[in-house]
Amino acid sequence: MAEVASSELKGMDVPSLVLFGTDIVTFSVDLAIAYSILLAVSLTLNLEAGYSGVPNFGKAMFVAGGAAVAGSISGRLSGFILGVDTSNYVNRAPLIINNLNSLLAANLFLSIEMLLLGLALAAGVGAVLGFLASYPAIRLREDYLGMLLLASAQFFQILLRGYPPLIGGVIGIEVPDFFGWANTGRGARDVVILGVVGLFTVLVYLYFERVARSPLGRTLRAVRDNEVASRALGKDDVAIRKRVIVIASAICGMAGALLTFYVQSVGPDTWSRQSWTFPFWVIIIIGGAANNSGVALGAFTYAFILKAVDKAKFLFQGFLPFDVNWLEYLAFSSLLLLVLALRPGGILPEKSSLTLQRETVATIVQTKADNLAQKGDDSSTKANDS
Known part of the structure; x- marks a missing residue:
């Protein structure tokens, strides 16, 4: 039975609803944030x-690049603006970040400005990495390109671990809390972050949906299905794929920055291929490739299973012949095999794109039918007259 948890309200506390020992409101907010970034x-x-x-098997590189640069530069730049000593930043990061957070919490406009600047830096870094990664796309086939991007992401993670001045090497560093002004009560900060991340994801979804329904979307499908035919029609498939990789990488960098500002830290081990490359392929396979609605469904399925298993897995401790930490991998593997066996195209497979709106097509068909009927009537009238 659900019970409303009674707690002393302070400021703008988020309501609490406890069910089976879990705060449903907190769980839902955490799930929604994870879902938004995954989507x-x-x-x-x-x-x-x-x-x-x-x-692209190198997603981790673009997300990590945006997160690392945004997290590293935003702290140093905030200290410069607010007059906080940032010398020996990596080793003194906890002390510096504590001073910055107390000042940023009282300065809403500066916090928002630094947040936007961090997102812009992350987008720029992601776009640059995407531009560099797009060059192999010209020369390599799809299978070799996938292996190259996977290796590049691994190399980038090793670079982050081996270069401490950026994000502290293997230890990582803390990041300023640009949402500290929202800490007016229990859970209020997370709700504000959910609003920001949710707005970002909605804009990304609407943009990609518009692209998919535009002539560019049909061009992308043509390049994907038959490069020779698309070239014969005058389409520059190399330039098109370059732009796609650059735009996608810029958005990945922004998503990484948002996650970094949410958790207030950044480290190299966060951006492993197990967490930030392969899960997105699982999401697309489950939901349906080349269908944004299917991807949204797949992302929700993945995020819900991930969070639900993480909450409940220790209840099975001692009842299973293996470590309960493997439960989420078993759940995703089983779901993936089930989808591939029953619906190889995903839960919501790709739909054929209409070049015109249905109403426009219906109007054209009806007009042609009326014209044909009119010509038939005219021919009959002439035959009768003769």
């Missing part, structure tokens, strides 16, 4: 692999 990155992979045929 944003999954949509970029869907644009690349689903619509354009670019097998």
Whole structure:
């Protein structure tokens, strides 16, 4: 039975609803934030692999690049603006971040400005990495390109671990809390972050949906299905794929920055291929490639299973012949095999795109039918007259 948890309200506390020992409101907010970030990155992979045929197995590199640069530079720049000593930043990061957070919490406009600047830096870094990664797309086939991007992401993670001045090497560093002004009560900060991340994801979804329904979307499908035919029709498939990778990588960088500002830290081990490359492929396969609605459904399925299993797995401790931490992998593997066996195209497979609106097509067909009927009547009238 659900019971409303009674707690002393302070400021703007988020209501609490406890069910089976779990705060449903907190769980829902955490789930929604994770879902929003997963969906944003999954949509970029869907644009690349689903619509354009670019097998990007290096997603971790673009997300990590945006997160690392945004997290590193935003702290140093905030200290410079607020007059906080940032010398020996990596080693003194906890002390510096504590001073910055107390000042940023009282300065709403500066916090928002630094947040937007961090997102812009992340987008720029993601776009640059995407531009550099797009060059192999010209020369390599899809299978070799996928392996190259996978290796590049691993190399980038090793670079982050081996270069401490950026994000502290293997230890990582803390990041300023640009949402500290929202800490007016229990859970209020997370709700504000959910609003920001949710707005970002909605804009990304609407943008990709518009692209998919535009002539560019049909061009991407043509390049994916038959490069020779698209070239014969005058389409520059190399330039198109370059732009797709750059745009998708910029959005990935912004998603990584948002996650970094949410958790207030950044480290190299966060951006492993197990967490930030393969899950997005699972999402697309489950939901349906080249279908943004299917990707949204797949991302929700993945996020819900991930959070639900994480909450409940320790209840099975001692009852299973293996470590309960493997439960989520078993759940995703089983779901993936089930979808591939029953619906190989995903839960919501790709739909054929209409070049015109249905109403327009119906009007054209009706007009042609009326014209044919009119010509038939005219021919009959002439035959009768003769």
